[in-house]
Amino acid sequence: MVTTRDGRALAVRPILPSDAGRLVAFHHRLSADSIYRRYFSLHTELSDAEVAHLTTVDYVDRLALVVFDGEELVAVGRFDRYPHSTTAEVAFVVLDTLQHQGVGLALLERLAAAAWARGVEEFSASTLATNRDMLAVFYDSGFPVEVVHDLEEVEVRFAIEPTAAARARRAERRDRSRAPGSP
Numbered sequence: 088m089v090t091t092r093d094g095r096a097l098a099v100r101p102i103l104p105s106d107a108g109r110l111v112a113f114h115h116r117l118s119a120d121s122i123y124r125r126y127f128s129l130h131t132e133l134s135d136a137e138v139a140h141l142t143t144v145d146y147v148d149r150l151a152l153v154v155f156d157g158e159e160l161v162a163v164g165r166f167d168r169y170p171h172s173t174t175a176e177v178a179f180v181v182l183d184t185l186q187h188q189g190v191g192l193a194l195l196e197r198l199a200a201a202a203w204a205r206g207v208e209e210f211s212a213s214t215l216a217t218n219r220d221m222l223a224v225f226y227d228s229g230f231p232v233e234v235v236h237d238l239e240e241v242e243v244r245f246a247i248e249p250t251a252a253a254r255a256r257r258a259e260r261r262d263r264s265r266a267p268g269s270p
């Protein structure tokens with residue numbers, strides 16, 4: 088369960104192949120801007136092959152978590168481990184109307200815990216240098232984020248070991264965001 092900033096309780100579970108229709112409906116509800124930030128192109132339609140790839144995971148080297156508001160799929164976070172590696176690429180997309188509610192960070196926390204339990208030690212992600220929200224999620228995670236290159240696209244890497252420092256950093260952010268008058 089994820090509790091949003093405005094107090095809604097959202098269910099979280101691993102993706103299933105039967106989520107294909109819900110994933111397509113979710114994609115159609117995303118703004119062009121969110122699609123561009125996720126896929127780096129104006130990718131208005133997911134092909135059948137992409138839908139099958141995105142919804143069929145092995146729950147070990149590839150895992151996607153989906154968030155539901157009632158019956159509606161409202162966010163996806165996933166990791167894909169690079170072959171024969173302890174690094175996985177991570178990616179997220181949250182419905183526009185639900186962004187800035189803490190869902191992205193909640194998904195990162197859950198993906199990191201699941202990945203660590205499966206032998207993944209590090210996450211990497213490529214994001215547009217202008218994607219302040221995605222970079223904020225990474226920096227707010229408390230994980231030791233390192234910027235690998237810093238051009239139009241930024242590649243970040245960070246160890247996902249569940250250290251006390253990382254947990255403390257996230258708790259601090261939660262306290263800050265609950266404080267009266269916080270943004």
Ligand SMILES: CC(C)(COP(=O)(O)OP(=O)(O)OC[C@H]1O[C@@H](n2cnc3c(N)ncnc32)[C@H](O)[C@@H]1OP(=O)(O)O)[C@@H](O)C(=O)NCCC(=O)NCCS
Pocket residue numbers: 092120121122124125177178179180181182185186187188189190191192193212213214218220221223224227264265269270
């Ligand atoms: C990037 C993305 C996944 C972030 O998801 P999100 O659910 O909006 O992320 P969060 O709400 O956890 O955090 C983002 C910002 O929201 C605000 N926020 C989140 N939770 C908050 C809370 N409880 N109180 C106050 N502010 C909060 C903050 O401004 C935070 O940034 P900050 O720490 O610098 O202040 C989302 O914006 C998205 O889907 N974008 C389009 C796709 C994309 O860019 N994907 C990335 C490619 S990998």
